[in-house]
Amino acid sequence: MDISMKLEQAAKQLEALGNPTRLKLYRILVRAGEAGRPVGTLQESLGIAASTLSHHLHRLILTGLVTQERQATTLICRANYPIMRDLIGFLADECCADAASNPAAGEAAA
Amino acid sequence: MDISMKLEQAAKQLEALGNPTRLKLYRILVRAGEAGRPVGTLQESLGIAASTLSHHLHRLILTGLVTQERQATTLICRANYPIMRDLIGFLADECCADAASNPAAGEAAA
DNA sequence: AGCTTATTTCGAATTTCTTCGAAATTGAGT
DNA sequence: ACTCAATTTCGAAGAAATTCGAAATAAGCT
Numbered sequence: 001m002d003i004s005m006k007l008e009q010a011a012k013q014l015e016a017l018g019n020p021t022r023l024k025l026y027r028i029l030v031r032a033g034e035a036g037r038p039v040g041t042l043q044e045s046l047g048i049a050a051s052t053l054s055h056h057l058h059r060l061i062l063t064g065l066v067t068q069e070r071q072a073t074t075l076i077c078r079a080n081y082p083i084m085r086d087l088i089g090f091l092a093d094e095c096c097a098d099a100a101s102n103p104a105a106g107e108a109a110a
Numbered sequence: 111m112d113i114s115m116k117l118e119q120a121a122k123q124l125e126a127l128g129n130p131t132r133l134k135l136y137r138i139l140v141r142a143g144e145a146g147r148p149v150g151t152l153q154e155s156l157g158i159a160a161s162t163l164s165h166h167l168h169r170l171i172l173t174g175l176v177t178q179e180r181q182a183t184t185l186i187c188r189a190n191y192p193i194m195r196d197l198i199g200f201l202a203d204e205c206c207a208d209a210a211s212n213p214a215a216g217e218a219a220a
Numbered sequence: 221a222g223c224t225t226a227t228t229t230c231g232a233a234t235t236t237c238t239t240c241g242a243a244a245t246t247g248a249g250t
Numbered sequence: 251a252c253t254c255a256a257t258t259t260c261g262a263a264g265a266a267a268t269t270c271g272a273a274a275t276a277a278g279c280t
Contacts, residue, residue: 007137008130015128019268020121023205027117030205039227049270054228056268073226073277081207088206091198095133095140097191129238149257159240164258166238183247183256 003094009063010090013083016063021046022056029066029079036069036078113204119173120200123193126173131156132166139176139189146179146188 017023028045029037043053057077060066064083069076127133138155139147153163167187170176174193179186 007133011128011130011133013128014124014133017205018121018123018125018128020118021268023117023121023124027205030207033207040225043227050227051229051271052269058228059267070277073224075227079205079207084201084206088198088201091194091201095127095137095189096194096198097140097143097189131238150255153257160257161241161259162239168258169237180247183254185257 006090007094010087010094013063013065013087016059016065019056021048021052022060025053025056026060026065026079029077030081030084032078034078036076038071038074038076040074042077116200117204120197123173123175123197126169126175129166131158131162132170135163135166136170136175136189139187140191140194142188144188146186148181148184148186150184152187 017026024046025042028042039050039053039057042057043050046053057066057068061068065080067078067080069078127136135152135156138152149160149163149167152167153160156163167176167178171178175190177188177190179188
């Protein structure tokens with residue numbers, strides 16, 4: 001996967017997290033751990049309309065940051081940790097000072 | 111600073127980075143290091159209208175991720191590393207599995 | 221089959237983002 | 251003062267995001 005594709009993907013994931021409601025939502029899911037959380041309890045925690053929550057969940061799912069699993073009538077949502085770790089890795093490797101202080105392979109002179 | 115404020119700030123910064131053009135822009139600035147980059151060369155690298163670039167730069171500056179310094183007629187832009195490190199720290203501490211695997215102070219049971 | 225609960229999809233209104241070109245600004249040189 | 255170069259601000263158009271309520275779907279229970 002080349003840098004351009006990685007960057008596009010990272011941008012989509014950052015955009016998904018770059019909304020207060022979705023970031024709160026994602027944080028709740030991370031803290032819920034393996035057990036995850038049903039959509040209904042997320043709605044109570046966040047205090048927004050069910051359709052609005054569904055929309056935000058969909059955005060997070062599209063980027064891979066969240067997964068859903070059906071348990072009878074309720075849908076359990078979980079944070080997808082490896083995706084977040086990859087994203088943090090991208091930021092640290094490509095967009096952080098420590099990585100950039102030695103950009104031997106890059107186009108340093110412009 | 112409480113978690114709610116931190117979260118709002120993180121969301122704004124993530125939103126700022128969650129656009130392909132701005133993420134490319136930020137990455138270029140990180141790789142430029144201390145020397146930074148004049149706006150003009152950024153425009154050439156990105157191939158967008160000057161006014162569009164100015165708009166995106168403004169968004170990054172508002173969140174603190176980028177700073178500008180005047181040198182005669184040209185403006186030098188630089189990535190603000192500590193801000194990015196704080197953001198990555200927030201994600202790692204509040205939104206990553208390792209931190210969440212021991213959420214003793216949180217609301218684990220839902 | 222019909223009912224209840226849980227969640228999504230649809231439709232619509234409002235707001236915000238993205239992009240550009242034209243015009244204004246800023247700073248230096250003549 | 252005039253001009254040139256670099257950049258921002260303004261104004262506008264089209265695209266996308268956010269939010270909600272109402273209606274549709276999905277899954278199980280009686």
